Amino acid sequence: MEYYTPESFNKASEIATNAQGITRFLAGGTDVLVQLRTDMISPDILIDIKNIPGAKEIECLADGSWRIGAAVTGAEMSEHSELKAQWPGLVEAMDLIGSTQIQGRATLVGNLCNGSPAADSVPAMMAANASVLVVGPNGTRELSVQDMPVSPGKTSLSKGEVISAVLIPARGNNGGDAYLRFIPRTEMDIAVVGCGVNLRTDGEIITEARLCLGAVTPTIQVVSEVTKLLVGNKLDQTILDAVAKAASAASKPITDKRGTIEYRIEVAGVLAKRATKIAYDRARGLK
């Protein structure tokens, strides 16, 4: 295995473009090193992007939107009080991944590029309508997180492309987000079901809403049915029950070592209800 520490994303992209054999980018390494240790993947080329200027920066841009460098860790996000105040759901989603030790290393971009349908931060990013900056052989492009996952373990990035940052829209007024996942223990597990919700209100009326489910479909997706149910309405028990039903209906899970089809469908509804309620309260400043 060859190990590179390029000084720019362009250079990183160039190494990857010209690489022969299995290539992996290294940010936090919490997926790549596990794959290496368990002989799942033995990369020939490993490109460490942590030393690239800007890769570890969290920046609030002039329009109120956020730029989170590709090597920013979960711990750094949790310690950023302003980001956390604006996007609590997104920061909590990232914070739920693994232990304190994992938080010291793991990144949003790593979680996204790993391509797992059960990734915790991805439903939250997707609900927030986040996008990523992709540096490739043909220059830089912006790609919506929603368009990233292709199938379990696969993303829409092509050879030589590397993500330099995640872009989170400006929070704006009366917005709130939330992420909940179900795991059998209190920590450390992979999500059996995950649910991210982001919405905006005008008084008691919901004006914008996006709900995304994790671990219940081959790729993480927005449940558009829920947007239709919520927008233009106040949140009451009837609506919440309908949200739960829609989330369950959108779930097409599998039975595996972490849960059964029936269980995941049921719990998707439960989490959708609970997360929507939290996001709604947050949007209205009720916490």
Place this chain on the structure above:
Amino acid sequence: MVEVNLWSGLRQHADGKDKVKVEAKNVGEILKRLVEAYPGLKPQIDSGVSVAVDGRIIASDLTEPVYQESEVYLIQQLRGG
């Protein structure tokens, strides 16, 4: 004579008896006499049994004494975790 109680699984090898009387002064002699009387018990005894004498479970020491009035039970050889 010492009366020895056999667990149900052993009885198939001792003409169906649940109690057998043997002449013995210690645990080792009990086992020896049992095998002499019922050769079918040999594999089980060879592979290890414990002997409870008046409620005290003797896991391995064949020199432990027994008396005529002792309550003697064969039980499975003990192990632990």
Place this chain on the structure above:
Amino acid sequence: MNKIHVSTTVNGDDTEFLCDPRETLLDCLRDKLNLTGAKEGCGTGDCGACSVTLDDRLVCSCLVLGAEAEGKKIQTVEGIANGDQLHPLQKKFIEYAALQCGICTPGILVATKSLLEKNPNPTETEVRYWLAGNLCRCTGYDKIIRAIMDTAADMREAH
């Protein structure tokens, strides 16, 4: 084989080693620097027995490449005591019997020291969640948590 030369600081000492790019920081600490205090319980970041700090950030050294240590500052369990003075956590762990077999102890001490530096007054729940990635199979955590809460209180008083 193309070995990588790494210059780093371990427990305050300037240190150099050569490593294969596939070797983890844990491998390098244990096999090249003879610092066997950090343990490999899983190799996949699930047990925390290999906990160290890397530029003051708590990490699993099994999930860091040796090559990534270049120019960094590493602290291991071997560096917790100050000369012949045990760290208050070390003293309290012995006093409370907060260990039975002791294999998880180095990782838990490193992790807890890092917590108390960040948050000198943690709640029991905060301690339990901070240590969720440090598995202990012997103690049921009870005496560990009590030792930590008591150490934190002592250290606050001492300040």
Place this chain on the structure above:
Amino acid sequence: MALDEQKTDGFKYVGTRPNRPDGLDKVTGRAKFGADMSAPGMLHGAILRSPHAHARIIKIDTSAAEALTGVKAIVTRADFSKNIKFAPGSKGATWSVLENVMANEKVLYDGHALAAVAATSQLIARDAIKLIKVEYEILPHVTDVDKAMAPGAPIIREGTADSSVPDGYHPNVVGYHNSGHGDVAAGFKEADLIIEDSFSTEATHQGYIEPHACLATLGQDGKGELWCTTQGHWAAQKICAALLDLETSQLRVTASEIGGGFGGKTTVFIEPVALALARKANRPVKLVMSRSEVFRATGPTASTSMDIKIGMKKDGTITAAQGTFRLQGGAFPGAPGNFTAMCAFAPYSLKNVNQIGYDVMSNRPKQAAYRAPGSPMAAFAVESIIDELCNQLDLDPFEVRLKNASRKGTKASFGPRFDDIGLVETLEAAKAHPHYSAPLKEGQGRGVSCGFWFNFGGETSVTLALSLDGTAQISVGTPDVGGSRASIALMAAEELGIPYEHIRVTVADTATLGYNEISHGSRVTYASGLATIKAARDAIKKLCKRAAIKWDIPEDAVKWQDGCAVPSGPNAGDFDPIPIKQLTATMGATGGPIVGHFEANPEGAGVSFATHIVDAEVDKETGKTSIIRYTVVQDAGKAIHPTYVEGQFQGGAAQGIGWALNEEYIYGEDGRLQNSGFLDYRIPLASDLPMIDTVIVEVPNPGHPYGVRGVGETSICPPLAAIANAVSAAAGVRLRQLPMSPPRILAALKVK
């Protein structure tokens, strides 16, 4: 072995809580565990393991691996003893270990070892393993106990059953146990309510955080050194010597500090492989398992399928009890179907009882002992039914248990009469504990359960050598799995009358002491403790003799008191006490070194009971259970170091909580283990558990000079049932299958 006299009070050191002697080493990273040792010129080993659950090995081609630079030796089964022959049942125990250590004609489970490499680095060894080509003929497999017993199930190995198995069973049934007394059918006729139900538990792993690790050296001269993490290095010595055709005494085994065992480190896996590699390469070889190897190839506990029937009168009297326990022990005989059966009804005084146990083979790793092997599963089934009987007859669970409890003189369900036991005392203490009367919140439920385990003595050998300055060094042969150096030093301090700090306890290697049975069966504080007391008394006898010479009085006119030799009475003469220091300072001139010994099989381990109380809360929308409060009450006989006794209670409860709620071996249709890591084999985390309260009950064990009972294992017996009973109370559904995972609880709530 008769006991001279029992001391149960007036202790000076016993019952105090000093710091453990090895504490400093363990908080500074200095303690050397299995993987922490290295040797000059050392190679690193790696093992090739089967990806198949059951397959015939057609061909192993190692040529590409041999050609890799840095590879120094490759071994297969051909490099091990050819003198060990297959035999049925436990007579074939050594063959079973060999076959498990390195497969011969067939691989029998996912993870079964079939070749190993030693190379100049761990990475090269692992790369080399991938270059070994194996041709397999895949065979049908079975990984479920009920299916493995059914007609037509794939046969793991014909002829393995021992003479206990009656005719007519599938060849996978390799052990059978049937015991009890009275007339069960008549007993059921007397009952007002009979409940009959079936239960199952999944295999769980001991989950020690330290993987198996060793460092081996072995020359062509047949002399070897082995450093390994083990609960019993004499057992490792014996078995490794047999597997490699060595003379036992030529192999010296040193036990490293052990990073948890819980029964799982009572046998060998990689140690003989490292020795074989070392012999072939003529260099030291270090072999360390990965976590995945630990799960795939080392012993989990047996999984079970159980049928229980209990009859009760309206007043709570149990009239009859019957149980059938089918244990899946993996690809070799040895699952504790017998102990499961024998423990099942032990807490109760029963007129009519019958229990049947089966040992069943399947394509899973060879089960190993796990803390009170068999008993927790039986308690889960039996205590769940007792709880259900109490519910349906509207009886208090403690009143019913007290009414039926085993006491001194009770004819045990497994045959003999109980001597002094503390079940009633644990029940009364639990009932009186504030936990039992504390209010519960909505959604919470409380469960109680009893548990029982046999303890064990075994071969024990201790040497206590006095130093010139009057301090003592004790060599014991039982690896310190949880603070036993402290309890042993306390007992020696008590006898010698010298401060605890003046004693150093060392876990000796196999060359230093006679054979010592493994640290298992909760035996260390009991047996090594007893041996230490006896060795100290032996040394004291010698000290008294030296004083007698000095005073020129008969030996028996001297006694030992508070660390000094004193005249035994007014008739012995009027002499000032001689402190130990003075006697040892001159020992070279008064007869030579003073050393106390004890070598025997202490046969009075006694049995042990516990009662647990637990509060659980169930989220009825997700089926998730949280443990809110937990109290362990257990009879320790006499707590030598109460803090470490509490630690054993808490650790057992925590492991039981994991077993009850989340831990399980999950096999796919392909017979492969799907969760061979701590990510998906979910042991309890710090954030999962509450504080675990403890109450130490002390009903002295008549078989120990201070009344000690082993405490290590019994604490894992009650939790499974106690939690099942609490979940039942909280959610209104009875879970009959472990683990009580959220999907299972939610499914049960749906059909309610």
